[in-house]
Amino acid sequence: MHNDLLPLTIPDSEPELYQRAIALAGYTMKELASLAGMPIPEDLKRDKGWVGMLLERYLGASAGSKPEQDFPHLGVELKTIPVNSKGNPLETTFVCVAPLTGNNGITWESSHLRKKLCRVLWVPVEGERSIPLAERRIGTALLWSPNEQEERQLRHDWEELMDLIVLGKVESITARHGEVLQIRPKAANSRVLTEAIGEQGQPIMTLPRGFYLKKEFTRALLARYFDL
DNA sequence: GGGTGATCATCG
DNA sequence: CGATGATCACCC
Numbered sequence: 001m002h003n004d005l006l007p008l009t010i011p012d013s014e015p016e017l018y019q020r021a022i023a024l025a026g027y028t029m030k031e032l033a034s035l036a037g038m039p040i041p042e043d044l045k046r047d048k049g050w051v052g053m054l055l056e057r058y059l060g061a062s063a064g065s066k067p068e069q070d071f072p073h074l075g076v077e078l079k080t081i082p083v084n085s086k087g088n089p090l091e092t093t094f095v096c097v098a099p100l101t102g103n104n105g106i107t108w109e110s111s112h113l114r115k116k117l118c119r120v121l122w123v124p125v126e127g128e129r130s131i132p133l134a135e136r137r138i139g140t141a142l143l144w145s146p147n148e149q150e151e152r153q154l155r156h157d158w159e160e161l162m163d164l165i166v167l168g169k170v171e172s173i174t175a176r177h178g179e180v181l182q183i184r185p186k187a188a189n190s191r192v193l194t195e196a197i198g199e200q201g202q203p204i205m206t207l208p209r210g211f212y213l214k215k216e217f218t219r220a221l222l223a224r225y226f227d228l
Numbered sequence: 229g230g231g232t233g234a235t236c237a238t239c240g
Numbered sequence: 241c242g243a244t245g246a247t248c249a250c251c252c
Contacts (some may be wrong), residue, residue, distance in 0.1 A: 048248055049233030056233080063251095067231065082235080092243085094234060127235090175244050185245055187230090194229070207245095208230075215243090 006035055010060040014074050014119075020059050021141035027158045030134035032058060040134050051125055052080050053058055055138075059121070067096070069116065072104070075106065076143075077120045081218060082127025087226065090127045090217050092212040098183050100196035100209065103166050108155045111162075113181075113211055114151055117154065120144050122222065142225040150180075150221065157181035158211075180217035186210030 005024065011017035024032070029051070033040045036057055041047040056063050061070040061078055070078040082090040096112050108114055124139030146154060157178035164173050175182045189207045198204035 044235060044248095046248055048234095048235045049250085052233040053250095063232090080234085091235060094232095097231070182244090185247085188249090189247060190245080192229075203247080 005032075006058060010062065011071070011074070014076060017059060017071060017074060017121060018090050018141065018143055019074060021039070021123055024055075024058060024123070024138045025140045027138050028134065029136050032138070033134075043129070043133055043179070050133075051082075052078075055080050055123055055125075067112070069119075075119050078123070079120055080123045080221070083124045083222075084128055085126075087124060087139070087222060092182070092184075092214055094186065094217055095181075095211040095213060096210050097186060098161070098165065098209040100165055100170055100194060100206065101203075103162060106162070108158055111158060113158055114154070117146060121217075124222065142222070143219050143224065144221055147224075152215070153180045153217070160205045161211075168195065168199045168201055170196045170209070173203075173209070175212075178214070180214055182212050182214055183209045184212055 001002075005020075010166065010186065011020060029040060029137060032054060038054060038057075041050060044050060053063070055061075056078065059070075059078060062072075069076060079093055081093060084090055096116050099106070099112070121141055121143055124140045126139070127138040128136075136150055142195045161173065161178060161181065161183050164177070166171065173183050177183065185207050192208060193205040194208045196204050196206045
């Protein structure tokens, strides 16, 4: 362990960010939390974002709640991804909130989702519940941008899902829509409501939704780099 | 309420 | 037993 692992500055270039991420590979949550002076919860039941926050700290991401990328000056988004012993994702990946109103004139090119996914620093983390949180290890990070096929898939699903939203069919959307991208609830609980477009074009109140990447999509992109 | 970080837990 | 729908904590 070395204190160089915990910089107090934000990275000023993409290579620097990448080097910081790579340097974390192999360390356990216990080691990193200890050096950062962060208490470790027993599990993630009530601290679901804990690993993400820990990594933000080590990589110099501007913490907090911004609809922007984690590294706006670099145009890079940070995502931690829980994986099993084979390196396959254990969970889908939240990308951003699905906009349910104000979508006139919004295109794939101008979409929030495309911006978030144009450059992502993926940090795999052991996520199996059989491993105590403190003993889980960081994997080897990778910098990714969608290739032609991935962008095509994302765009296709995004356009299909956004069409349903704009046409007032948001409440008929299930997680089964979309090949690589899905829309699921994203809220504190099922009583939370937000405005959307109803079937007759009228305003309705509905559960807030988010865009999530399906596991097969992230599995494939991780493998694409692993096999290099 | 609407964002950030995500995983939980029930059900088919 | 994996995926869908639900939920947890914190910020402003």
